[in-house]
Amino acid sequence: MARTVDFYFDFISPYAYVGWNRIHTVAKKNDCRLHAIPVLFAALLSAHGTKGPAEVPAKRVYVFKDAYRKAHQAGLPPLVPPPSHPFNPLFALRACTAVADEAERTTLVSAIYRAVWGGGGGADTEDKVLRIATDAGLDGARIVEHARTPETKDALRRSTDEAIAKGVFGVPTMIADGELFWGVDALDALDVFLRGEDPLPKDMLAKWAHLPASAQRKGS
Amino acid sequence: MARTVDFYFDFISPYAYVGWNRIHTVAKKNDCRLHAIPVLFAALLSAHGTKGPAEVPAKRVYVFKDAYRKAHQAGLPPLVPPPSHPFNPLFALRACTAVADEAERTTLVSAIYRAVWGGGGGADTEDKVLRIATDAGLDGARIVEHARTPETKDALRRSTDEAIAKGVFGVPTMIADGELFWGVDALDALDVFLRGEDPLPKDMLAKWAHLPASAQRKGS
Numbered sequence: 151m152a153r154t155v156d157f158y159f160d161f162i163s164p165y166a167y168v169g170w171n172r173i174h175t176v177a178k179k180n181d182c183r184l185h186a187i188p189v190l191f192a193a194l195l196s197a198h199g200t201k202g203p204a205e206v207p208a209k210r211v212y213v214f215k216d217a218y219r220k221a222h223q224a225g226l227p228p229l230v231p232p233p234s235h236p237f238n239p240l241f242a243l244r245a246c247t248a249v250a251d252e253a254e255r256t257t258l259v260s261a262i263y264r265a266v267w268g269g270g271g272g273a274d275t276e277d278k279v280l281r282i283a284t285d286a287g288l289d290g291a292r293i294v295e296h297a298r299t300p301e302t303k304d305a306l307r308r309s310t311d312e313a314i315a316k317g318v319f320g321v322p323t324m325i326a327d328g329e330l331f332w333g334v335d336a337l338d339a340l341d342v343f344l345r346g347e348d349p350l351p352k353d354m355l356a357k358w359a360h361l362p363a364s365a366q367r368k369g370s
Numbered sequence: 371m372a373r374t375v376d377f378y379f380d381f382i383s384p385y386a387y388v389g390w391n392r393i394h395t396v397a398k399k400n401d402c403r404l405h406a407i408p409v410l411f412a413a414l415l416s417a418h419g420t421k422g423p424a425e426v427p428a429k430r431v432y433v434f435k436d437a438y439r440k441a442h443q444a445g446l447p448p449l450v451p452p453p454s455h456p457f458n459p460l461f462a463l464r465a466c467t468a469v470a471d472e473a474e475r476t477t478l479v480s481a482i483y484r485a486v487w488g489g490g491g492g493a494d495t496e497d498k499v500l501r502i503a504t505d506a507g508l509d510g511a512r513i514v515e516h517a518r519t520p521e522t523k524d525a526l527r528r529s530t531d532e533a534i535a536k537g538v539f540g541v542p543t544m545i546a547d548g549e550l551f552w553g554v555d556a557l558d559a560l561d562v563f564l565r566g567e568d569p570l571p572k573d574m575l576a577k578w579a580h581l582p583a584s585a586q587r588k589g590s
Contacts, residue, residue, distance in 0.1 A: 192587045198426050205587070206418050208537045212552060214578045215570055219559045222569040234584035274584060317428045332432060335555040339439045349442040350435055358434045364454035364494060367412045367425070
């Protein structure tokens with residue numbers, strides 16, 4: 151049976167957009183099945199007590215520039231931020247959660263990502279998600295209906311909680327064979343790992359986990 | 371006159387270590403002079419209200435693993451975390467600040483980085499910094515004496531404040547022609563920029579800076 155690469159994403163992140171457009175190639179060349187898992191980035195931040203790049207004024211525009219360059223380097227069309235950012239990605243994430251079939255989910259995720267970071271009108275309302283899904287050839291009305299159910303809301307919450315429990319602290323995050331890779335910059339390392347050539351000495355990990363701290367910031 | 375690349379660093383960061391070992395090649399091939407600027411990472415975090423990776427339990431060991439892989443990819447010897455981490459890098463940063471000559475400063479920065487991330491005994495005390503500088507062929511006693519002066523303490527504080535004013539929020543950060551590049555992963559983009567091939571459309575920047583937000587996290 152083929153190995154699986156879990157891809158954790160939120161539409162809010164331009165890095166997850168670039169990652170989504172690269173992960174398929176990495177998974178395919180290593181004979182891995184891709185499993186796309188929508189999670190709410192804001193909940194990851196709250197759980198780990200961290201801030202998103204858009205919440206740090208000095209980082210906000212830098213991240214757009216950096217993601218633009220990374221999209222260009224990946225051969226993608228020019229990255230275009232959505233009409234507003236940060237926006238509420240909740241319904242778009244629920245819509246993806248509501249689609250169980252992996253191929254259909256991939257179609258929907260790609261279509262929503264194009265609407266958000268590819269120059270479309272964004273995906274921050276139910277109406278927009280309905281139109282995006284329908285235009286992508288999916289049963290938009292059914293997807294939107296499912297996205298509204300308590301079961302779907304619970305499923306997204308559960309996926310996010312499970313991701314947090316696995317140590318996911320940002321998006322995109324890829325997990326393969328229990329090993330976590332964070333960020334579009336880690337895709338090369340994931341590729342190396344999937345090829346069985348990860349240079350990391352596993353025997354060092356316990357030592358690193360228990361490295362003593364000899365200083366900490368005031369107030370932290 | 372050759373262009374200058376400013377390299378902002380703190381010894382606390384394994385990414386700044388990897389970046390330090392790659393930046394010289396990038397600067398040289400683009401005919402740029404390198405200017406190494408020690409800054410206190412903890413002060414950047416406080417100024418921007420953010421947390422360092424070592425302060426987020428889920429990130430702490432991940433960052434060692436990620437930096438290990440990036441060091442390997444850069445052809446460096448196996449990355450070895452120092453005896454304790456986080457540690458207090460203040461005296462080591464002051465020592466580098468105290469060395470005005472760029473070539474001597476480069477020698478000292480490289481020697482301290484080897485001691486911290488290259489399997490040495492760390493650089494968290496005055497004694498260690500004295501030995502590292504002396505072993506590197508520098509006048510260790512003079513450097514340590516200068517590092518202790520109020521002038522040097524002020525100079526490091528000033529460098530850090532100036533970096534914050536320029537929007538530096540992490541290490542390593544490289545600034546060339548006023549353009550900021552953050553992280554070891556941005557070195558390729560810096561290289562492209564220095565070659566005059568930056569794909570970024572400058573006319574978009576004002577728009578991105580004024581993009582409205584339509585959602586924000588509760589409590590943020």
